[in-house]
Amino acid sequence: MTAAIEVRGVGKEYFRGVHHTRTRLLSQTISQWGSRLVGRSLDEDYSAVDVEPFWALKDVSLTIEQGKVVGIIGRNGSGKSTLLKIMAQITAPTTGELKLNGRAGALLEVGTGFHPELSGRENVFLNGAILGMSRGEIARKFDEIVDFSGVEAFIDTPVKRFSSGMHMRLAFAIAAHLDPEILIIDEVLAVGDAEFQRKCLAKMKEVTSDGRTVVFVSHHMNTVINFCSECVLLEKGAIQAIDRPRAIADIYFSSENRRARASLDFAWDSRPGDDIARLCGARILDADLKEREDFDRGEKIGLEMTFEVLKPGYGLLPNFHVFMQDQCAFVSSPQQEEELVPGVYKSTMWIPASFLNTGFYVISIALTSLNPMLIHFYTQEVLRFRVSEKQGLGVGFDIPGVVRPTIDWNVALTDG
Incomplete structure (x- = not known):
């Protein structure tokens, strides 16, 4: 083509600092006068500031x-x-x-x-x-x-x-x-x-x-x-x-999300949360309950959080916030909150196979109460995983959207 x-x-070179010049504008003259008032000399204004080159572009080659x-x-x-x-x-x-x-x-x-x-x-x-x-x-x-x-x-x-x-x-x-x-x-x-x-x-x-x-x-x-x-x-x-x-x-x-990974564990004195519940750790799991970061689109993906309940009497609702790049894919939690006695709990959400589109995902983790409305912890973008498609199974171009569920279809010839 x-x-x-x-x-x-x-390449494009620019300069940081002040260019040395003999030409003076009115604004520069006023600036010099102001400098003298605060005890700075003319030499400081126009000689002591070095010009530093920097390259905004370097050896860029591109054909469109x-x-x-x-x-x-x-x-x-x-x-x-x-x-x-x-x-x-x-x-x-x-x-x-x-x-x-x-x-x-x-x-x-x-x-x-x-x-x-x-x-x-x-x-x-x-x-x-x-x-x-x-x-x-x-x-x-x-x-x-x-x-x-x-x-x-x-x-x-x-x-x-x-x-x-x-x-x-x-x-x-x-x-x-x-x-x-x-x-x-x-x-x-x-x-x-x-x-x-x-x-x-x-x-x-x-x-x-x-x-x-x-x-x-x-x-x-x-x-x-x-x-x-x-x-x-x-x-x-x-x-x-x-x-x-x-x-x-x-x-x-x-x-951009280098700190996110497939698992995390918090030290005792740094666990996110309040006096009601605290987050202990979280993992991304495959079907064999092994930690993983890369998945095929045909595999189910498990998101697990471990948290400790410190006080009884609160209905608690664990939830995961799933983001694909710069947009929210979905937020998921159990259908209703549950009052839990003090202790350590694991809560796991399973994303079904052939549900997500291919791409890079980051996860935020939260634990909330609805009555009264409380956010016990909300830890942003701390887990990540990637969904890809086996070579030869894709369509050869990017399909828009965050979710791409495999749904039953029926096509039938009508009499008309």
Whole structure:
């Protein structure tokens, strides 16, 4: 297939600190005057602070094929936004090169590409001109852009008076409707409401169905999994992995939850809880009651907690909170609370075989009372396990959703 974006050995260097310069702005002069008042010399202001270089990106090479939807994820400071700015040709790389095969439209920080003194209408035409479109082409798209953005009542108002949400709505409408072959989108959808986010995702799917390319940064992993065909994981300015979105999500969240494991035991003086009950430990079990962390989708999975009841007279309800990546899969507990006498108890929940989807899961553990409502302990994300599928049994692509139960189906030919 034809490459829409080629990134070859790209690096981007920035500098921490103050650049030494002979030029003085008025603000700098005032700052010097303030420094003298507190006893700092001019030399301290402009000579003692060293400039420290750092690389936001290091030797990044990436090819994105035409018509692909590619997600880029990583922790804050990993270089995601810097890479998008280079792809959008807003920032030049320090090393390496970028090749774009097609016209690119970018939606980065809120307000990027807008002139604050111009009206919304004027900014639509300005952005279209920057993309190389004629005035007639922009005029044909104008009503569609305004209708999608929902800011028609303010379209002749200077955009400096727009809220951040209005900025984002109009910016997305411009980027998506002015027919770029490549659409580059940063995490600005977090500004919009849920309805507008759905509109944006539907529009991006429409864009890709026409064979155009989308590069998308988001911290909402479920959106990346459901929307993207490929995913890139950045860490400290370098590419750590490129794979299917769910596989990358598993790598990302397993590194985020390093403290979680297949079992845990608490020392006597560090057990979570109160004067009614305390958590002693917990385990993830297979059908043979052995501790395990990796399971096939066709196996049942046991979650066991051990707790000590210290006081009688309370109805107790053990419960497990199961999370897949950044979303709650389910919370489960016995159907009713039970009053337990003092002593040590084990409570086990069994997740049936062929119930969970493939992926990485973390578990939180709690013990509660309903009458009165009390939380005796709630220990977050302390257990983890992974569900995979035997090679050859999968469907060859990521199936969305947290649960994927095997359910009886019937298909029959009708007389009609």
